[in-house]
Amino acid sequence: MAGFDDLASERSKAQFDVEEMKVIWAGSRHTLEVSDRISRLVANDPVFRKDTRTMLSRKDLFKNTLRKAAHAWKRIIELRLSEEEAAELRFYVDEPAFMDLHWGMFIPTIKGQGTEEQQQKWLPLAYKMKIIGCYAQTELGHGSNVQGLETTATFDPQTDEFIIHSPTLTSSKWWPGGLGKVSTHAVVYGRLIIDSKDYGVNGFIVQLRSLDDHLPLPGITIGDIGMKFGSGAYNTMDNGVLRFDHVRIPRDQMLMRVSQVTREGKLVQSNVPWQLVYGTMVYVRQKIVSDASCALSRAVCIATRYSAVRRQFGLQSNGIETQVIDYKTQQSRLFPLLASAYAFRFVGEWLKWLYMDVNQRLQASDFSTLPEAHACTAGLKSLTTSATADGIEECRKLCGGHGYLCSSGLPELFAVYIPACTYEGDNIVLLLQVARFLIKTVSQLGSGKEPVGTTVYMGRVEQLMQCHCAVQKAEDWLKPSVILEAFEARSMRMSVASAQNLAKFDNQEEGFLELSADLVQAAVAHCQLIVVSKFIEKLQQDIPGKGVKGQLEALCNIYALFILHKHLGDFLSTGCITPKQASLANAQLRSLYSQVRPNAIALVDAFNYTDHYLSSVLGRYDGNVYPKLYEEAWKDPLNDSVVPDGYQEYIQPILKQQLRNARL
Numbered sequence: 001m002a003g004f005d006d007l008a009s010e011r012s013k014a015q016f017d018v019e020e021m022k023v024i025w026a027g028s029r030h031t032l033e034v035s036d037r038i039s040r041l042v043a044n045d046p047v048f049r050k051d052t053r054t055m056l057s058r059k060d061l062f063k064n065t066l067r068k069a070a071h072a073w074k075r076i077i078e079l080r081l082s083e084e085e086a087a088e089l090r091f092y093v094d095e096p097a098f099m100d101l102h103w104g105m106f107i108p109t110i111k112g113q114g115t116e117e118q119q120q121k122w123l124p125l126a127y128k129m130k131i132i133g134c135y136a137q138t139e140l141g142h143g144s145n146v147q148g149l150e151t152t153a154t155f156d157p158q159t160d161e162f163i164i165h166s167p168t169l170t171s172s173k174w175w176p177g178g179l180g181k182v183s184t185h186a187v188v189y190g191r192l193i194i195d196s197k198d199y200g201v202n203g204f205i206v207q208l209r210s211l212d213d214h215l216p217l218p219g220i221t222i223g224d225i226g227m228k229f230g231s232g233a234y235n236t237m238d239n240g241v242l243r244f245d246h247v248r249i250p251r252d253q254m255l256m257r258v259s260q261v262t263r264e265g266k267l268v269q270s271n272v273p274w275q276l277v278y279g280t281m282v283y284v285r286q287k288i289v290s291d292a293s294c295a296l297s298r299a300v301c302i303a304t305r306y307s308a309v310r311r312q313f314g315l316q317s318n319g320i321e322t323q324v325i326d327y328k329t330q331q332s333r334l335f336p337l338l339a340s341a342y343a344f345r346f347v348g349e350w351l352k353w354l355y356m357d358v359n360q361r362l363q364a365s366d367f368s369t370l371p372e373a374h375a376c377t378a379g380l381k382s383l384t385t386s387a388t389a390d391g392i393e394e395c396r397k398l399c400g401g402h403g404y405l406c407s408s409g410l411p412e413l414f415a416v417y418i419p420a421c422t423y424e425g426d427n428i429v430l431l432l433q434v435a436r437f438l439i440k441t442v443s444q445l446g447s448g449k450e451p452v453g454t455t456v457y458m459g460r461v462e463q464l465m466q467c468h469c470a471v472q473k474a475e476d477w478l479k480p481s482v483i484l485e486a487f488e489a490r491s492m493r494m495s496v497a498s499a500q501n502l503a504k505f506d507n508q509e510e511g512f513l514e515l516s517a518d519l520v521q522a523a524v525a526h527c528q529l530i531v532v533s534k535f536i537e538k539l540q541q542d543i544p545g546k547g548v549k550g551q552l553e554a555l556c557n558i559y560a561l562f563i564l565h566k567h568l569g570d571f572l573s574t575g576c577i578t579p580k581q582a583s584l585a586n587a588q589l590r591s592l593y594s595q596v597r598p599n600a601i602a603l604v605d606a607f608n609y610t611d612h613y614l615s616s617v618l619g620r621y622d623g624n625v626y627p628k629l630y631e632e633a634w635k636d637p638l639n640d641s642v643v644p645d646g647y648q649e650y651i652q653p654i655l656k657q658q659l660r661n662a663r664l
């Protein structure tokens with residue numbers, strides 16, 4: 001039967017060891033074992049079924065999510081899961097919920113911004129889920145501009161308390177996940193006011209709801225902000241609105257690692273940089289990069305398997321039509337996304353390391369790598385989420401009409417994913433942060449301050465401003481040194497050009513605003529260089545398994561040459577490559593697609609996703625697409641009755657009217 005045979009035959013063509021590739025994708029044999037075991041545990045538990053999600057009303061959907069979250073917590077306790085296993089379980093349950101913010105932001109904020117005593121007091125409660133927390137930063141009037149927040153936290157020396165207040169409508173907290181209906185506590189960001197003086201934004205732990213009956217505490221108005229994009233999708237999350245009317249909290253509930261307020265109302269700064277108040281955002285942005293590779297690989301897995309099952313046109317000698325994956329246009333749209341999924345995986349792995357490294361340094365009072373960590377997390381969050389959101393939509397189109405059905409899994413994946421381009425920092429706002437960092441780095445060249453980390457290449461400014469690409473034949477584009485130099489030169493030249501244009505302005509801030517569109521492009525070029533260079537570095541590691549390294553090399557080259565092709569204007573206008581070299585890159589790309597083609601199914605199998613996690617009829621492991629699509633259609637509530645509700649009220653009268661008109 002079509003599908004079964006197609007995917008089995010595809011798997012038999014693989015030229016590499018899929019089991020070893022699974023280890024590479026997972027990061028280690030241990031991680032693969034944990035994720036494999038936990039994903040199957042979730043898939044086999046009937047409470048975690050997701051097939052009716054898109055058909056439920058908001059209330060039922062939300063209650064269903066609460067039921068799953070409670071069950072997940074029960075299983076975590078019963079099975080005594082480790083922190084790592086519990087995180088995997090929540091991941092595979094695959095339903096945005098208050099738990100994400102509790103574990104993903106509330107707890108990390110207390111860890112990162114609380115003192116030892118504060119951690120000792122709050123973390124055990126949070127770990128045991130005796131309290132449930134969220135991250136309440138964004139307001140109705142201010143999201144990107146954190147320094148513009150209006151909520152106030154005024155110190156009252158009489159009572160040794162802070163008074164948390166929402167002075168205007170626009171100061172209402174707006175968006176925090178988990179806030180609307182569930183959280184009992186929040187880390188609230190507001191302006192610290194002492195003796196009428198404004199000391200800027202700080203975090204405060206505030207109890208919102210009673211631990212007895214879940215009612216809002218006095219002075220607190222709280223609710224959900226309403227339906228969001230898509231059916232099902234992110235509507236499982238209670239993004240909330242919150243207003244304070246002079247709510248009092250004890251002084252020791254201000255998070256005091258960065259600065260402390262004494263009993264006398266004095267502000268004491270510790271030795272850590274004030275930017276640590278933004279620390280949770282750095283942590284979450286780093287997680288979001290790894291998450292991008294999961295979301296993109298999931299869409300790519302669905303589109304790749306379906307492209308091998310789907311046949312259109314071109315009858316072959318055996319009378320069957322051509323698999324759509326064999327069309328070069330399909331390959332040129334699909335394989336760069338497959339390569340991007342792997343590229344984001346490896347850059348995510350590296351970013352995790354970078355974050356751990358910066359954290360260790362912070363503990364030892366070494367703050368030197370914080371600006372680099374901020375620029376990398378901000379830039380890569382922006383680059384990978386934008387590419388993933390676009391990539392999921394491309395995968396939907398790659399699946400033709402059936403991709404538009406909810407049963408393909410792609411509409412919901414898209415709807416859940418796209419806010420990642422906005423939350424945790426709007427992607428353009430974040431790229432502007434990277435641009436500031438690059439301009440600063442360029443302006444310091446020659447000052448004796450050597451560029452470090454991902455900007456080390458800028459230390460070779462003279463060489464990169466003048467170098468000529470050495471490519472003479474298509475295969476030359478396979479050399480990592482050639483690719484790296486082209487990407488470094490492009491990024492260097494774009495940053496230098498931006499800095500030179502900026503220097504023409506008397507007022508740098510005005511110049512920055514005027515040139516911001518170009519600055520964003522320079523930031524993108526730098527971030528793409530990071531992704532390419534981290535993929536190349538990955539390939540320099542010991543990679544066991546027959547044929548695995550060869551496949552990864554092909555994917556790395558596809559990613560780099562696809563980006564080169566997409567941003568050809570940059571490479572040509574900065575003189576990094578010639579039109580002839582661009583056309584050789586394109587020829588090489590086509591040849592790489594042919595190399596990947598027989599391995600495509602095995603490359604997506606290496607993600608090791610269960611059918612439960614994929615939740616897609618088109619992406620089924622067995623390829624049994626058509627019978628299952630047919631079966632799914634009959635499950636729609638519209639098909640519960642043969643004649644629809646409303647026939648007598650609305651259809652029959654029209655038909656009768658037409659009948660009368662016809663007789664006239």
Ligand SMILES: CC/C=C\C/C=C\C/C=C\C/C=C\C/C=C\C/C=C\CCC(=O)SCCNC(=O)CCNC(=O)[C@H](O)C(C)(C)COP(=O)(O)OP(=O)(O)OC[C@H]1O[C@@H](n2cnc3c(N)ncnc32)[C@H](O)[C@@H]1OP(=O)(O)O
Pocket residue numbers: 095096097100101103104105135137138143144145146147177275276278279281282284287288291370371374416420422423424425426429433436
């Ligand atoms: C299942 C759910 C489905 C999908 C989930 C997907 C992934 C989840 C995976 C794991 C995550 C786990 C849980 C989370 C789950 C889901 C996520 C859901 C919701 C997200 C929650 C939020 O959105 S929280 C709100 C986030 N808000 C923002 O990001 C605001 C963005 N704005 C800012 O960050 C700042 O305002 C600014 C940086 C844009 C500007 O700052 P400022 O006004 O201070 O001005 P400057 O530009 O001048 O900066 C001053 C100096 O400070 C440096 N800086 C800035 N930021 C930082 C930083 N973060 N760290 C270090 N340094 C920083 C800046 O460089 C300047 O330095 P100078 O040396 O130049 O002075």
Ligand SMILES: Cc1cc2nc3c(=O)[nH]c(=O)nc-3n(C[C@H](O)[C@H](O)[C@H](O)COP(=O)(O)OP(=O)(O)OC[C@H]3O[C@@H](n4cnc5c(N)ncnc54)[C@H](O)[C@@H]3O)c2cc1C
Pocket residue numbers: 101135136137138141142143144145174175176177234239419422423424425426427428429432
């Ligand atoms: C699903 C979801 C979940 C969220 N969860 C949370 C949460 O748990 N906790 C929380 O505190 N917040 C949360 N947020 C809020 C989120 O962090 C903000 O929406 C985000 O930071 C963007 O800010 P904004 O909405 O103010 O966008 P705006 O800044 O108003 O952006 C609007 C437009 O203006 C542009 N723009 C803004 N500033 C500039 C500039 N300086 N230069 C050029 N262009 C600019 C942007 O690019 C964008 O195109 C969530 C948001 C969503 C969508």
